Amino acid sequence: MREIYTGKTKDVFLRDDGYVLLRFKDTVTGVGDTVDSGANEVIGEVAGKGRSSFNLTLRFFELLHEAGIPTHFVGIGPDVNTIIAKRARSFRLEVVCRAKAWGSFVRRYGNHVREGDPLPSLVEFTLKDDERGDPLITEDALVALDIVSREAIDYMKGTARQATALIAGHLSQRGLELIDIKYEFGEVDGRTMIIDEVSGDSMRVACQGRILLQTELAEAVLGRA
Amino acid sequence: MREIYTGKTKDVFLRDDGYVLLRFKDTVTGVGDTVDSGANEVIGEVAGKGRSSFNLTLRFFELLHEAGIPTHFVGIGPDVNTIIAKRARSFRLEVVCRAKAWGSFVRRYGNHVREGDPLPSLVEFTLKDDERGDPLITEDALVALDIVSREAIDYMKGTARQATALIAGHLSQRGLELIDIKYEFGEVDGRTMIIDEVSGDSMRVACQGRILLQTELAEAVLGRA
Numbered sequence: 001m002r003e004i005y006t007g008k009t010k011d012v013f014l015r016d017d018g019y020v021l022l023r024f025k026d027t028v029t030g031v032g033d034t035v036d037s038g039a040n041e042v043i044g045e046v047a048g049k050g051r052s053s054f055n056l057t058l059r060f061f062e063l064l065h066e067a068g069i070p071t072h073f074v075g076i077g078p079d080v081n082t083i084i085a086k087r088a089r090s091f092r093l094e095v096v097c098r099a100k101a102w103g104s105f106v107r108r109y110g111n112h113v114r115e116g117d118p119l120p121s122l123v124e125f126t127l128k129d130d131e132r133g134d135p136l137i138t139e140d141a142l143v144a145l146d147i148v149s150r151e152a153i154d155y156m157k158g159t160a161r162q163a164t165a166l167i168a169g170h171l172s173q174r175g176l177e178l179i180d181i182k183y184e185f186g187e188v189d190g191r192t193m194i195i196d197e198v199s200g201d202s203m204r205v206a207c208q209g210r211i212l213l214q215t216e217l218a219e220a221v222l223g224r225a
Numbered sequence: 226m227r228e229i230y231t232g233k234t235k236d237v238f239l240r241d242d243g244y245v246l247l248r249f250k251d252t253v254t255g256v257g258d259t260v261d262s263g264a265n266e267v268i269g270e271v272a273g274k275g276r277s278s279f280n281l282t283l284r285f286f287e288l289l290h291e292a293g294i295p296t297h298f299v300g301i302g303p304d305v306n307t308i309i310a311k312r313a314r315s316f317r318l319e320v321v322c323r324a325k326a327w328g329s330f331v332r333r334y335g336n337h338v339r340e341g342d343p344l345p346s347l348v349e350f351t352l353k354d355d356e357r358g359d360p361l362i363t364e365d366a367l368v369a370l371d372i373v374s375r376e377a378i379d380y381m382k383g384t385a386r387q388a389t390a391l392i393a394g395h396l397s398q399r400g401l402e403l404i405d406i407k408y409e410f411g412e413v414d415g416r417t418m419i420i421d422e423v424s425g426d427s428m429r430v431a432c433q434g435r436i437l438l439q440t441e442l443a444e445a446v447l448g449r450a
Contacts (some may be wrong), residue, residue, distance in 0.1 A: 066393065108360040112370045122369045127334065135333040136361050144347045145337045 008042050008124070009053065009201050014087070019074055022197065024050040024057070029201070035213055038103040038180070040130055047170045052218030053199035054081040059221060060198040063166055066106075069159060071196040072188050088184045088186035088195040091138075091148050092128045095156050097121055098180040102204055105180075108136070109122040121164055123157045152192045154186050159194065167198070171205055173218055179204035179211070233267050234278065234426050239312070244299055246423065249275040249282070249306045251438055254323070254426070255438070258437055262426045263328040264403070278424035278442030279306040284446060285322040285423040288391055294384060297413050297420040313411035313420040316373050317353045318362075320381050323405040327429055346389055347415070348382045353409075355358055358410075377417045381410050384419065396430055399445055404429035404436070 001019065005012035008029055013021040027050075028045040030036045060074045072085040098105060101117040105124075125142060127135045139153050148156075157168035160183050168178040181203035193204075200214030207220065226246065232238035233254055238246040255261045255268040272277075286298045297310040323330060326342040330349075351359045352368060362370075364378050385408050393403040406428035409421035423438030432445065 105366075108357060108368060109352065109362065110357065110368070111354050120370050122365055123367065124363055129336050132333060132335065136351055136363070137334065137344060138363055139363070140347055141330075141334070141349065144344050145334060163357065221325060 008040075009077070010197065011048075011221050012019055015084070018087060019077070019084050020087050021077050022083050022085060023035045023077075023079065023121065023150075024197070024199070026050045026052040035205075036103070037214065038182075038205060042136060042168060046213070046215060048079045049200075053197060053201055053213050054083065055196040056199040056214075056218055057083065058141050060170075064163055064198070067162070067166055069163055070191070070193045071192060072186070073197075080121050085195070086188045087207055088188045090128075090184060090186040090195060091152070093142075093148070093156075093185065094128060094134065094182045095160045095185055096124045096125045096126065096182045097160045097176075099164070099168060100179045102179050123154075123160050125156075152185070156183075159183075159185075163194065163198075167203070171221070175207065176212070176217075176220055177206045179206055233265075234275075235422065236394075240309070243311050244311060245312050246302050246304070247310060248302075249278040249422070251275045254439060262439065264409075265359060271438070271440060272423075275306045277349045277424060277439050278426055279308065280423040280447055281310065281424040283445055285323045285392060285395075288395055289388055289419065289423070292387070292391055294388055294391075295416070296409070296423075297418060300375075303356060310420070311413045312417075313353060313413045314422060315333070315353075315409060315411040316377070318361065318367075318373070318381075318410065319407045320410055321349045321351065321387045321407045322342065322385045323349070323390070323391060324402075325369050325404045327404050336428070346386045348385050350378075350381075375422050377410070381408075381419050384408075384410075387417065392428070396446070400432065401437070401442075401445055402431045404431055 001013050001015050002070040004014045009025055009027050011023045015021055026036045026045040027042045028046050029039045031039050061071050064071055072088050074084040077084050098119045101119055102114045126135050127137055142148050143150055158190050164181055171178050183194050185192055200217045205212050205217050226238050226240050228238045234250055234252050236248045240246055251270040251274045252262045252263045252267045253271050253274055256264050286296050289296055295404050297313050299309040323344045326338045326344055331340050350362050352362055367373050368375055389406055396403050408419050411420040425442045430437050430442050
């Protein structure tokens, strides 16, 4: 087994059987002292956060699979806070689905929208490119630059909306409100599907108007360990 | 007659007859010492530049009208470098049509594209918002934020491509190459159409690989005065 990717909140290893192993870390992203899953920089560690991401990914992937939405997930890994997944060719995109205006959306369009304004499950694509601040990209530009096909775009938009409705419903049953969520998609055996993780690092969730930390989200969704 | 808008390169007055008067100024936009019609800041004045913009707008609006593409243009104004136009409700958007990758497009997507790479008349929408650096916005977000309707978006995309093909052809006959061009659209008497101007301030044009200044473009298109 060898490491093939060192991420901000996750490391990825290639196993001898051809699957990959994802290990969730305790690192958190944010700006300055403020933890924010929408941010791009690692600002520290929070004990138990890797475990939260691991457990939430299991829960949310299960939810998607039950609804017939495929992911690259294969099973729980042998080491702590690890999952086994099929190897994927990542599109290097973030597919963001927004229920309410927050974060970068308000920074971009503050002339037209206020934080918390409802949005109709709006889907946006951004490139995973830290150096350029994960720039927004239009569907036409994705096709023009040969990053993904029109068919893959349609699948990603539809699937992101379907998955978001499921996850928002699951959270709502627990008195939680999904603000926004990002997915990564890739190609597995020639088929486009959700890859990577779906955890507190992927979403902003509010409880009584306050955005939860990832560990708080895990507790609220999974119950105290 | 009273001034209703002081622009970077143009002032707009409301006439007593209800039409507006657009006066083209000698101011140029750019970054640092470099004139760039794609930039957002006024960096100085170039003698004759207002006249160039005025004459080029006349030429290009004529070209559009001959092809049946409506604009808000009514006629030449009584003062130097002025045109009379119908009053419009501007959508406060820039509709950019790109024949080749340049400027902000390369800054955003430099991981996937190099300056000068061909693009298939790619249309992008940006908000006119200096404070936020004219942010890119998706078609879905334009509709979600109630900025324009889906029908207006389809009209703007189609019209921008049609106008760009005409203008690129006109330039090509003179040995010039259109790199990119931006249009402003608005509503005039309930109908969506091209408004504002179409001049050197609206486009990047290359001759033998070098981007022309607006006065050079006017000379190349209109002949020496």
